[in-house]
Amino acid sequence: TQLLEQSPQFLSIQEGENLTVYCNSSSVFSSLQWYRQEPGEGPVLLVTVVTGGEVKKLKRLTFQFGDARKDSSLHITAAQPGDTGLYLCAGEGNTDKLIFGTGTRLQVFP
């Protein structure tokens, strides 16, 4: 069974701080996606990474896929209250199903 563990589970920071969320597995994924979910809504796709070592930037968000395609990280620079939400990584494994991570709940205070 392919699993994706995210850390930390909860993160509470002040506006302007930097943070990193990790997504780890012992399995290899052909691609990995990051989503953000706000209360009362469904997850929204932020980015897809497909190549080992790939780095993608989305404004203040930087996503990295591990060289072995088993892990990924999301780094947010100068966090803002609008970044508050549940961050989910999701890997496409050997069964073509998306496996979602355990989630990281981020709260950014003004």
Add this chain to the structure above:
Amino acid sequence: KAGVTQTPRYLIKTRGQQVTLSCSPISGHRSVSWYQQTPGQGLQFLFEYFSETQRNKGNFPGRFSGRQFSNSRSEMNVSTLELGDSALYLCASSLGGGTTYNEQFFGPGTRLTVL
């Protein structure tokens, strides 16, 4: 382009009843997936339909079933409801057909409460 819509948004049922949830995908998307989200288990895959056929299935009991119509709209049914079925049920659509990295576009979900 209109997003994924789900109806109803909220539902309250009692144990033993059954429920049907509906999902309309983004126009042109042929794949519809269903997920269950709970605080304890996170987001878990229920099943995926593509061109009216179930293409993938998660590890849920047979009380959970679904179908997809020719216009790609999908319904999910849960029979003999249990307290543990209380959750947010999310529908997601994607282009499918092996053309993308299975990128999912989610609806707002149906919040099901079983009393």
